[in-house]
Amino acid sequence: MASRESRAVIRGSAHRRRRSKERPPNLNDVTPLRIVLLGKNVSENSGVGNFILGRAAFDSEAPADVVERVGGRLKDRHVMIINSPQLLQTNISDDQITQTVRECVNLSDPGPHVIVLLLKHDQCSTEDQECVEKVLLSFSERVYQHTMVISTQEPTETNDILQKIIQKCANRHFSLHKSSSPNDLLQTFEDIVKVNDGQHLECAGSQYLTMEKHATERLSEGLKLNLAVCGSDGTLKSSTSDLILQQTDRRSDVELHGRQISLVELPALFNTHLSEEEVMCQALHCVSLCHPGVHVFLLIIPNAPLNNEVKAEMEEIQRIFSSRINKHIMILIMQNSEHQTELNEETQSVIESFGGRHHFFGPKTQVSTLMEKIEQMLEENRGEFFSTETFLKAQMNKLEKMKKKINTLETYSLSQGNEQKIILSLKLQSYKN
Known part of the structure; x- marks a missing residue:
């Protein structure tokens, strides 16, 4: 299918829905268990993250400076893992610590329930202890109430430095070995949540993030919002684009969240007659149309069990754009009525693998409700976008x-x-x- 570009200029009110910072004391299936995973290298962090989720959710060769959030299920618990594979490196600068901690806090908004330190017995020195303390205190003075240690090797001898860190974490320690079960680890997570009465960690960086969000809102009043519609079904993509444009009457004087909107459709990437190079060019062309980059990819799926074509297209999108796209993905589930059907486990799992953001959308859906969710996304991403530079870095x-x-x-x-x-x-x- 040839690339079809549709554009609409939309201006209007700056009204936004605020997300409540309140959370019920008891976690349930609606509220995910938010876990921040801190370590020294990508391979180790990815291995532990994949162990917890029970699938290959994290790439062992991903860039070390990327903080990634992936959702899934551990037993009957909805889990969200925020993976930071370089924060415990002793050579990391104070500026990097500040920036990365803010990113972790941002992705675990309104705050993490558990912080996990990945440490090894034979690699834990006084310098490591100082780094751990500096990093943890960047989160909060009360951070140790929410922190535990996972060691990924059998000790040949006791490491006094590691034991001191474990003691500061109220002796919460899980030794990961071949016979370990994710369910055993879940019990440790739940014990931490129980001790803290179900409350998340109130992070020191939250006040700065709130200031950044307000600054982002002020800057975004006249900022163009770039949306890319993608998916395997060309008809669904076109109808979604038309619904958005029809509800704005295709007029330049329509008011909607103070945004000028650019809407571009990405051709199907899987099962086409195009070569690999041509597919890459199509993807790059789509991103380049959205200067300076795509703020949100709207991934369209039907409100039905996912068929092989839909699943293959989703895998192809992640393969071509890399996991860097996940923070910019909003999955739109197309529906024919106002009633929202319950998602099956497979669909829910796929949505979580893309970060968990989704929205039911149909002929009677108000675009303003979708825009509110997109505004929340932009706040979480602090206005960041997926640019041609991001795309080329992924290919490199x-x-x-x-x-x-x-x-x-x-x-x-x-x-x-x-x-x-x-x-x-x-x-x-x-x-x-």
């Missing part, structure tokens, strides 16, 4: 991974017999192509 990361695979195969092939060398050379050629 893929190339680096491919180079590593090629180098590994080339090294391995040198030690193999002639038959194996032929097979490996063919594999290498396919990678290089």
